[in-house]
Amino acid sequence: MAKVPVQFTLNGAEKAEFIDSGTTLLNALRDKIGDTSPKGGCHQGTCGACSVIIDGELRLSCLTLAETCNGAAITTTSGLSEGGVLHPLQRAFLDAFATQCGFCTPGMIMAAKVLLDHTPSPSREDVVEALSGNICRCTGYEPIIQAVLTAARSNSQHAA
Amino acid sequence: MALALQTFSTVKDANAALKAAGTRYLGGGTLVVRAVNEGDVSVSGFVRSTEPSLSAIAVSGGKVRIGASVTMAAIARHPDLAPLARAARAVGGPAIRNMATVGGNLFAPAPYGDFTVALLALDATVSSDSGELPIETFLATRESNHAIVTAVGFSLPVEGGFRFLKVSRVKPKGVSVLSVATVLEQAPDGTVSSARIALGCMADRPMRARAAEKALAGRTLTSDGIAPALAVASDGTSPATDPIASAWYRTQVLPVHLGRLLLG
Ligand SMILES: Cc1cc2nc3c(=O)[nH]c(=O)nc-3n(C[C@H](O)[C@H](O)[C@H](O)COP(=O)(O)OP(=O)(O)OC[C@H]3O[C@@H](n4cnc5c(N)ncnc54)[C@H](O)[C@@H]3O)c2cc1C
Ligand code: FES
Ligand code: FES
Numbered sequence: 137m138a139k140v141p142v143q144f145t146l147n148g149a150e151k152a153e154f155i156d157s158g159t160t161l162l163n164a165l166r167d168k169i170g171d172t173s174p175k176g177g178c179h180q181g182t183c184g185a186c187s188v189i190i191d192g193e194l195r196l197s198c199l200t201l202a203e204t205c206n207g208a209a210i211t212t213t214s215g216l217s218e219g220g221v222l223h224p225l226q227r228a229f230l231d232a233f234a235t236q237c238g239f240c241t242p243g244m245i246m247a248a249k250v251l252l253d254h255t256p257s258p259s260r261e262d263v264v265e266a267l268s269g270n271i272c273r274c275t276g277y278e279p280i281i282q283a284v285l286t287a288a289r290s291n292s293q294h295a296a
Numbered sequence: 297m298a299l300a301l302q303t304f305s306t307v308k309d310a311n312a313a314l315k316a317a318g319t320r321y322l323g324g325g326t327l328v329v330r331a332v333n334e335g336d337v338s339v340s341g342f343v344r345s346t347e348p349s350l351s352a353i354a355v356s357g358g359k360v361r362i363g364a365s366v367t368m369a370a371i372a373r374h375p376d377l378a379p380l381a382r383a384a385r386a387v388g389g390p391a392i393r394n395m396a397t398v399g400g401n402l403f404a405p406a407p408y409g410d411f412t413v414a415l416l417a418l419d420a421t422v423s424s425d426s427g428e429l430p431i432e433t434f435l436a437t438r439e440s441n442h443a444i445v446t447a448v449g450f451s452l453p454v455e456g457g458f459r460f461l462k463v464s465r466v467k468p469k470g471v472s473v474l475s476v477a478t479v480l481e482q483a484p485d486g487t488v489s490s491a492r493i494a495l496g497c498m499a500d501r502p503m504r505a506r507a508a509e510k511a512l513a514g515r516t517l518t519s520d521g522i523a524p525a526l527a528v529a530s531d532g533t534s535p536a537t538d539p540i541a542s543a544w545y546r547t548q549v550l551p552v553h554l555g556r557l558l559l560g
Binding site for chain 2: 204
């Protein structure tokens, strides 16, 4: 079948590829572009491990066709650190032991980032709601919730 | 296997392309792309339209028109649709709500279709290029519907007139045990002058609780007043047994939750 072109920015860098029509964004990112930070846990929309940010909104890359992202700005967890310095959310996840096997972590961080981008000082309920589409089979969630709250506090100290 | 996606700027052209066997309209893709990922080989291609009216919300003179491509997240944050925000937020988690469209929700089989339950209670109309259908007719015939749904329309309920409740086991998000939406009008003396009650997960698609609606007419919203309605709440229902709940359980708890919604 003829390939179709897709072009978008990924973590600020221009990307252009020819893909099979109907390829999911998850497969395009992982297999074509080489960004393996979004994980394929279920390919059914239920685990959230494939979460990415498209034009400022949290989306599931396993249920998004890559072709529908032409011209979009896509953010993944691999684009968060700057010059080798971890993003406050990544730092907080490490410090709070919010990651064990790590499979859910990139999706959790994406969901948390969208939350903090819109709600810099979230309540615990806000955090639980924001992470409600993401499943973790290791941590029991509490360390993740604490990590997001800690990152929010460190952000606000930064800004102050 | 790769599936071709065809994108058209007009609904008309997309409708023409959908005539090809095996093609499916692509809304947010949360059901149809999932089906393909799970190996549904009946789908051989996707068709979508980017016509701007599909993504528009218009509210004027108490009338609402929501384009079929509008997402649950867009409804939940729209200031003029505040009464509906609860129903829109009942669909999935944040990422699903950023993708799930009104059009797709109309086709979602139980245990999905929570927003459609709200639309059914609102007595919405469902529009396509071939005209407008009352939502009940649309739902009854949706398998044979091959035209792209372009919009839903309804009158905004009076302040406090619309109520919605979704029961799920996993909080804050989770698939429905059942959902209930009501649109009630009350006479000055507090008695119910008209009632529309819509149920989700009590059949293979959202349905009206006609017997309960009838039994509520002329009654007050008190425990005694609503008792006859609760007694017949399950009339005509045929819920599924699925991993979320058994049919028996759904039937048993429906009057409890309907009662809470009516008294709440
Ligand atoms: C993890 C998860 C959780 C979910 N939770 C819920 C929930 O809590 N409540 C709930 O109600 N649903 C839930 N859903 C189901 C689904 O996300 C919603 O029902 C959603 O509204 C479907 O819309 P969509 O745009 O994604 O549909 P799509 O997948 O794009 O389409 C679904 C079907 O409708 C057809 N279709 C779509 N738009 C149109 C149109 N405009 N005209 C004609 N045909 C059309 C498609 O061809 C397809 O057959 C969940 C799904 C997942 C994966
Ligand atoms: S892989 Fe996308 S939600 Fe699980
Ligand atoms: S750390 Fe293993 S799934 Fe969350």
